[in-house]
Amino acid sequence: MNDRRSAWLLIAPALLLVGVVYFLPLARVLAISVMEPEPGLGNYALLFTSAPIQRVLLTTLRICVFTTSITLVLAYVVAYVLTHARPTAQRLMMLGVLLPLWMSVLVRAFAWVTLLRRQGLVNNALIGMGAIDEPLALMWNEIGVTIGMVHYMLPLGILPLWAAMRDIDGRVLAASRGLGASATQTFVRVFLPLSLPGVIGAGLLVFIFSLGFFITPAILGGGKTIMVAEYINVQIHESLRWGVGTMIASTLVATIFALMFALSRLVDLRTLFGAK
Amino acid sequence: MAGLQELSLDGLSKHYGTVAALDGVSLSIARGEFLTLLGPSGSGKTTMLMAIAGFVTPTGGRILLNGQPIQHLPPDKRNFGMVFQGYALFPHLTVARNIAFPLEVRGMPKSEIDRKVGDALGLVQLGALADRLPRQLSGGQQQRVALARALVFSPHLLLLDEPLSALDRKLRADMQIELKAFHRKVGLTFVYVTHDQDEALSMSDRVAILRDGRLLQLGTPSELYERPATRFVAEFLGRSNFLAGKVEQTSADGFVFRCGSELFVQLGPERKPDVGTAVLVALRPERIRPVEPGSQLVNILDGTIAEFSYLGTAFHLLVDTAVGRLAVTVPTWRHGAPPVIGSKITLGWDADASIRVEQD
Numbered sequence: 129m130n131d132r133r134s135a136w137l138l139i140a141p142a143l144l145l146v147g148v149v150y151f152l153p154l155a156r157v158l159a160i161s162v163m164e165p166e167p168g169l170g171n172y173a174l175l176f177t178s179a180p181i182q183r184v185l186l187t188t189l190r191i192c193v194f195t196t197s198i199t200l201v202l203a204y205v206v207a208y209v210l211t212h213a214r215p216t217a218q219r220l221m222m223l224g225v226l227l228p229l230w231m232s233v234l235v236r237a238f239a240w241v242t243l244l245r246r247q248g249l250v251n252n253a254l255i256g257m258g259a260i261d262e263p264l265a266l267m268w269n270e271i272g273v274t275i276g277m278v279h280y281m282l283p284l285g286i287l288p289l290w291a292a293m294r295d296i297d298g299r300v301l302a303a304s305r306g307l308g309a310s311a312t313q314t315f316v317r318v319f320l321p322l323s324l325p326g327v328i329g330a331g332l333l334v335f336i337f338s339l340g341f342f343i344t345p346a347i348l349g350g351g352k353t354i355m356v357a358e359y360i361n362v363q364i365h366e367s368l369r370w371g372v373g374t375m376i377a378s379t380l381v382a383t384i385f386a387l388m389f390a391l392s393r394l395v396d397l398r399t400l401f402g403a404k
Numbered sequence: 405m406a407g408l409q410e411l412s413l414d415g416l417s418k419h420y421g422t423v424a425a426l427d428g429v430s431l432s433i434a435r436g437e438f439l440t441l442l443g444p445s446g447s448g449k450t451t452m453l454m455a456i457a458g459f460v461t462p463t464g465g466r467i468l469l470n471g472q473p474i475q476h477l478p479p480d481k482r483n484f485g486m487v488f489q490g491y492a493l494f495p496h497l498t499v500a501r502n503i504a505f506p507l508e509v510r511g512m513p514k515s516e517i518d519r520k521v522g523d524a525l526g527l528v529q530l531g532a533l534a535d536r537l538p539r540q541l542s543g544g545q546q547q548r549v550a551l552a553r554a555l556v557f558s559p560h561l562l563l564l565d566e567p568l569s570a571l572d573r574k575l576r577a578d579m580q581i582e583l584k585a586f587h588r589k590v591g592l593t594f595v596y597v598t599h600d601q602d603e604a605l606s607m608s609d610r611v612a613i614l615r616d617g618r619l620l621q622l623g624t625p626s627e628l629y630e631r632p633a634t635r636f637v638a639e640f641l642g643r644s645n646f647l648a649g650k651v652e653q654t655s656a657d658g659f660v661f662r663c664g665s666e667l668f669v670q671l672g673p674e675r676k677p678d679v680g681t682a683v684l685v686a687l688r689p690e691r692i693r694p695v696e697p698g699s700q701l702v703n704i705l706d707g708t709i710a711e712f713s714y715l716g717t718a719f720h721l722l723v724d725t726a727v728g729r730l731a732v733t734v735p736t737w738r739h740g741a742p743p744v745i746g747s748k749i750t751l752g753w754d755a756d757a758s759i760r761v762e763q764d
Contacts, residue, residue: 305480306480310480
């Protein structure tokens with residue numbers, strides 16, 4: 129009994145912090161979305177009627193789907209190589225994966241600007257090699273946003289995939305080869321299915337992070353490609369339409385909770401698939 | 405089953421840097437034979453099995469299947485069945501799909517796969533569990549699935565890597581009998597790796613004893629037990645006493661050696677040493693028996709009982725003698741009353757009960 133009380137005491141500060149600075153404001157946001165400018169679900173009706181809002185949501189969805197797909201493919205390759213590398217190489221590669229995580233997202237976005245702009249390194253190099261005559265439009269559009277976001281998301285994709293692949297019993301792969309499966313067959317029939325829970329987990333994680341992404345799309349989108357987080361920012365700070373802004377924010381939170389719920393179900397899938 | 409194949413190893417070596425995991429091993433495995441590779445951990449037995457399977461590339465020597473070198477072939481081109489330590493069943497596939505796997509990757513038609521999987525399930529008596537996942541099975545059942553999966557595609561031979569090590573003692577004993585019966589039924593060549601001497605003795609046609617990457621001795625279980633070539637083999641297979649002495653006298657079929665103050669006679673088919681050479685003689689505890697003082701037996705030794713334990717079928721005695729402490733196993737029915745610690749005892753053994761071994 130005493131143990132239980134001290135346990136509650138120990139987690140009380142954290143609970144208090146989360147309650148005061150997280151759940152309370154969240155409740156406020158929810159409240160505003162149904163109170164401003166007048167009580168009712170008028171703001172939520174905009175989801176079905178407002179063309180600009182639908183365009184922003186569609187853009188966001190499209191960028192997130194592309195970002196997630198590209199990130200997954202690249203992360204899968206990196207995680208695969210990482211899993212099969214020697215311990216020393218593995219440590220070095222891990223550093224390479226984690227290093228970008230410790231760099232400010234702002235710095236990284238501006239680094240991409242210098243690479244991708246019309247007079248940037250990429251365009252100059254391509255023109256210098258004679259590959260193209262006119263600079264390519266690599267930023268201030270969805271391409272630029274997607275490139276920047278994929279770069280940010282890669283570690284978030286690689287780590288869960290690596291964890292899932294590390295759990296795959298090497299003997300099972302050897303058994304597959306010993307039973308007559310080629311390296312390709314072993315990958316398709318054994319490795320890929322066993323890594324699937326990791327793929328789903330990494331995919332959802334990256335997708336959820338992408339949905340609320342703000343700085344990278346704001347800088348690399350240049351105000352032309354607008355994703356939902358930036359749109360909310362504009363509603364709150366510039367148009368001062370708090371009702372609309374909080375409504376979209378609430379919708380975003382609800383969507384993320386739904387996806388998190390799906391993710392938690394998929395953690396069960398790990399045992400269902402026997403990957404654990 | 406496919407026609408039986410003959411496998412031989414010719415000077416097979418595997419070096420990791422300067423370390424030899426396998427050091428020039430040559431042996432032939434007869435068709436349909438149950439051969440066990442036995443040795444302590446680090447002896448090279450698993451490396452040898454993995455080299456045969458194709459998971460380890462030898463740094464020297466050849467692996468021949470019916471005279472054809474196969475050491476360069478990847479595992480999937482060898483057509484060997486393998487049962488891994490811990491079974492390595494595919495966790496995401498049902499029992500039936502696990503067994504179907506080797507047939508599916510060979511592109512066999514569906515109807516034929518279904519028929520063969522059904523046969524294999526029947527063979528290992530798991531028909532009722534076809535749709536279960538491996539984690540829903542007991543250890544013994546998983547073991548049988550692994551066997552069925554390794555046999556369903558009619559492999560040239562079956563490789564087994566400590567398949568019983570994950571099972572508890574009782575189940576292991578049952579599975580030993582089951583595996584041996586299974587070997588008789590399918591008539592395939594089995595190459596079996598274990599560090600368990602009882603398993604090796606009870607199941608094998610022949611046993612290869614390995615140590616430090618070298619093949620020490622190859623023979624039937626009784627040959628190895630009755631006529632170990634070295635001290636290591638005698639100690640590794642069962643228990644043994646060792647008498648170290650010097651040859652005093654030789655004859656046509658044996659020699660007399662001095663061990664401290666005692667003289668013993670040793671008869672046997674082994675090579676005769678010259679007078680004056682140091683010899684080591686292995687004497688199994690169960691070949692020694694208590695005798696009346698002044699018995700006419702050729703080898704007699706007086707001693708004092710230092711320890712004893714009751715094993716149900718036998719008493720195990722430790723007896724202090726002039727040549728050191730000897731282990732003696734006496735069947736309970738022959739001993740009569742329980743031994744008394746500190747009491748005098750006279751031990752005796754026949755001249756051909758012991759065997760000369762090499763010190764190693």
